[in-house]
Amino acid sequence: ASDSVSVSQFPTLNRYIMGKTGDKELAILLMALQLACKATSRACNKAGIAMLFGLAGEVNSTGDDQKKLDVLSNEIFIDALTNCGACAVLVSEENEDPIFVPQEKAGRFVVAFDPLDGSSNIDCNVSTGTIFAVYEKQHSGPATVNDILRTGNDITVAGYCMYGAATELVITFKGHGVHRFTLDPSLGEFVHIQARVKLPEGGGKKIYSCNEGNSRNWDAAIKSIIAKWKDSDKPYAARYVGSMVSDVHRTILYGGIYLYPADAKSKHGKLRVLYEGFPMAFIMEQAGGSASCGMFKGKIQRLLDIVPESIHEKCPVVIGCNRDVDAVLEEYKIQGLVL
Ligand code: P6P
Numbered sequence: 001a002s003d004s005v006s007v008s009q010f011p012t013l014n015r016y017i018m019g020k021t022g023d024k025e026l027a028i029l030l031m032a033l034q035l036a037c038k039a040t041s042r043a044c045n046k047a048g049i050a051m052l053f054g055l056a057g058e059v060n061s062t063g064d065d066q067k068k069l070d071v072l073s074n075e076i077f078i079d080a081l082t083n084c085g086a087c088a089v090l091v092s093e094e095n096e097d098p099i100f101v102p103q104e105k106a107g108r109f110v111v112a113f114d115p116l117d118g119s120s121n122i123d124c125n126v127s128t129g130t131i132f133a134v135y136e137k138q139h140s141g142p143a144t145v146n147d148i149l150r151t152g153n154d155i156t157v158a159g160y161c162m163y164g165a166a167t168e169l170v171i172t173f174k175g176h177g178v179h180r181f182t183l184d185p186s187l188g189e190f191v192h193i194q195a196r197v198k199l200p201e202g203g204g205k206k207i208y209s210c211n212e213g214n215s216r217n218w219d220a221a222i223k224s225i226i227a228k229w230k231d232s233d234k235p236y237a238a239r240y241v242g243s244m245v246s247d248v249h250r251t252i253l254y255g256g257i258y259l260y261p262a263d264a265k266s267k268h269g270k271l272r273v274l275y276e277g278f279p280m281a282f283i284m285e286q287a288g289g290s291a292s293c294g295m296f297k298g299k300i301q302r303l304l305d306i307v308p309e310s311i312h313e314k315c316p317v318v319i320g321c322n323r324d325v326d327a328v329l330e331e332y333k334i335q336g337l338v339l
Contacts, residue, residue, distance in 0.1 A: 013030060013190045029109050033081070077113055113130060113133075126241060128245065132160070132275065152306065157174070207238075225331040244276055272314055289325070292328070
């Protein structure tokens with residue numbers, strides 16, 4: 001089906017998936033993900049009021065205490081995904097161990113997710129997001145952790161939902177490009193607003209996004225390239241929300257680069273491979289950008305080529321337009337850090 005749709009066709013995500021893939025089980029999985037995103041968006045919007053007035057808000061019938069939003073959103077995603085019939089095993093940032101779906105409710109997909117990434121920003125009403133990556137089991141037997149400890153190149157679908165001024169779902173299906181869907185609260189549907197999103201030609205705005213509070217621990221190449229961007233004739237702008245979804249979303253739409261490099265204190269950086277690095281790298285590459293770890297374990301490493309050995313493993317993240325990621329990798333050579 002063509003990417004262009006008219007509003008009268010209610011260009012929902014379900015319509016898009018069936019039109020593009022015809023895969024009913026995948027459509028069911030993404031309906032479960034959409035439901036969880038909508039419920040999380042609602043909880044974020046109501047949190048202040050609920051806490052302020054002590055309203056029941058998200059309190060359930062047994063009167064459980066008001067849950068912290070990241071705990072609540074995690075329960076929402078686990079419930080939606082384990083009961084949709086399309087998933088076999090889940091990995092959540094909030095759960096130490098994988099969650100295996102009972103055989104009678106299991107399906108062929110495997111999902112890694114961070115239910116509310118950047119949740120520390122919630123209390124000051126700064127945007128946050130959900131990040132997820134979906135793989136397909138390669139066998140018909142019961143799922144094991146090896147169904148998710150795989151290279152990022154195996155990802156089938158990756159996406160994030162940004163809880164900002166609008167609630168926006170960005171989804172990438174392998175081979176079908178990056179697509180934007182905005183929640184229409186009056187319909188309760190995510191409506192297709194942009195097809196095949198690409199980073200701006202030439203790299204777009206000169207923006208770098210990183211936590212410069214870590215700069216004294218960075219390696220020589222990262223220190224040097226950031227200094228060069230600051231000292232150039234037309235200096236780069238610094239933009240850092242501290243919510244990966246917000247910083248990556250801006251990078252895809254406006255251009256520039258997002259970095260969370262390794263440093264002397266954190267040799268593998270801070271971000272997690274399965275539900276931060278991989279999904280964002282997959283999306284960035286499908287949007288025509290690059291996704292590297294920079295120098296990682298002694299070599300320059302393309303992020304999606306990593307094969308994680310544990311489900312909460314970390315990796316450095318250097319993702320964005322080719323112009324800026326290439327400049328970082330070139331700086332490693334200039335600094336003599338690449339053999
Ligand atoms: P720092 C949020 O905790 C997060 O995982 C990402 O969303 C964000 O980009 C990063 O960590 C912020 O980390 O160390 O700058 O506060």
